[in-house]
Amino acid sequence: MDFCQVLRERRTGRRLSQLELALRAGTTQRHVSFVESGRSAPGRAMVVRLAEALELPLRERNELLSAAGFAPVYAESSLDDPVLAPVRAAIGHILRGHLPYPALVVDRVGDLVAANSAFGVITEGAAAELLGPGANVYRLALHPDGLAPRILNLAEWARHILARLGQLGELRAELAGYVPELGSAEGQLGFAVPLRLRSSYGELRLMTTVTTFATAVDVTLAELKLEAFLPADAATAEALAAAASAVGDQAPGNM
Numbered sequence: 199m200d201f202c203q204v205l206r207e208r209r210t211g212r213r214l215s216q217l218e219l220a221l222r223a224g225t226t227q228r229h230v231s232f233v234e235s236g237r238s239a240p241g242r243a244m245v246v247r248l249a250e251a252l253e254l255p256l257r258e259r260n261e262l263l264s265a266a267g268f269a270p271v272y273a274e275s276s277l278d279d280p281v282l283a284p285v286r287a288a289i290g291h292i293l294r295g296h297l298p299y300p301a302l303v304v305d306r307v308g309d310l311v312a313a314n315s316a317f318g319v320i321t322e323g324a325a326a327e328l329l330g331p332g333a334n335v336y337r338l339a340l341h342p343d344g345l346a347p348r349i350l351n352l353a354e355w356a357r358h359i360l361a362r363l364g365q366l367g368e369l370r371a372e373l374a375g376y377v378p379e380l381g382s383a384e385g386q387l388g389f390a391v392p393l394r395l396r397s398s399y400g401e402l403r404l405m406t407t408v409t410t411f412a413t414a415v416d417v418t419l420a421e422l423k424l425e426a427f428l429p430a431d432a433a434t435a436e437a438l439a440a441a442a443s444a445v446g447d448q449a450p451g452n453m
Contacts, residue, residue, distance in 0.1 A: 201245075201265040202236045208252050208262070209234075222251035242268045256420045257306075274417035277311065285411075285419055296426050298442030300404075306421035307366060308336040319397055319441045320404075320427070323348065335425075336363065340373045350394035350401065353378055358391050392430045399437035403430040 209219050216234070217227040224247060232238035233248075240248070245266045249259035260270035275282055293301050293314040300320050302313035310333050321329055325343035336359055338344040340352075349355050356377035363370040393404040404427045414420035429435035 200236075201262070201267070202234050204262055204265045205248065206234045208254060208258070212252060214252070219248065219251055223247045240266065242266075246271060256415070256417045260417065272415055272417050272420075275419070277418060282416070282419065289422075289424070292424060298438045299427055299429065300438075301424065301426040302335065303422055303424050304335055305418075305423075307369070308334050308363075310335055311422065315445050316438060316442055318445065319399065319402070319438065320345065320395065322398060334369070336369065336373060340376045342376060345395065346376060348396040350396065351392070354391055355393055393427070397437070397441075399441050400433065402434045402437060404428065404434060405430050 209216070214222075216230045220227045220230045223230070223244070225244070229238060230248075233240050233244075242263070245263050245268060246259070249262050254262065256272040257274075260272055260274075263270055277286070289303055289312055293303070293312060296316075297314055298316055300314065300316040302317050303311040305311055310331055312331075321338065324338060324345060325341075327333075328338045328341055328344045339349075339359055340346050340356055346352055356373075360370055360374060360377075363373070393402070393406070395402045395404065407426050407428065409424040409426070411419050411422060429438060
């Protein structure tokens with residue numbers, strides 16, 4: 199796919215006019231029009247500005263640069279690279295600090311990078327092949343050998359999971375085949391969609407938050423997501439505290 203087409207698709211996908219993109223990038227509508235039509239070849243700095251103006255993820259910014267004939271700007275380090283040692287330490291600190299509540303870190307496709315000891319309360323009873331480093335947490339959530347049999351509001355939670363899969367079309371199609379007909383979301387709206395999960399400590403009602411590294415300039419780091427579970431009621435808070443006491447304060451795994 200050539201640069202002109204990639205740029206046009208990214209712009210229209212974000213529902214921006216050429217004028218809006220030009221204003222964001224500090225250029226003119228005429229120049230954007232010429233670039234999209236192939237009448238003008240932008241320099242490397244302009245491609246970076248256009249990518250920033252489109253608020254593209256770092257991976258897509260590199261792809262836009264490559265399409266324009268330039269080398270990628272943003273590094274993509276391995277998680278075990280020494281340069282990311284402070285990141286690994288920070289993630290471990292955050293995961294431990296969230297105890298006694300479950301928390302985990304996933305990569306861009308939802309594969310598990312690390313989790314704290316409290317995550318075991320959520321995954322209890324799941325098939326071994328769905329667990330551990332590199333296992334996909336979205337598959338774990340909806341697979342019949344994963345959490346699905348214990349999720350009391352499976353249709354609601356499945357809708358929440360599938361909506362997050364965006365560009366992961368193949369995975370979304372697989373997971374959609376595991377869940378019942380979702381139907382309409384009418385009447386299901388509230389301040390948050392809780393996960394209602396049966397456990398050996400009773401029913402857990404959990405809310406989730408997702409955190410990213412907002413200032414990341416490394417592709418790998420920018421794509422990490424920290425998902426933290428929080429109790430939605432007092433009974434769940436008590437159950438998680440009891441579970442933590444039973445397990446003990448363990449270091450996060452898989453880092």
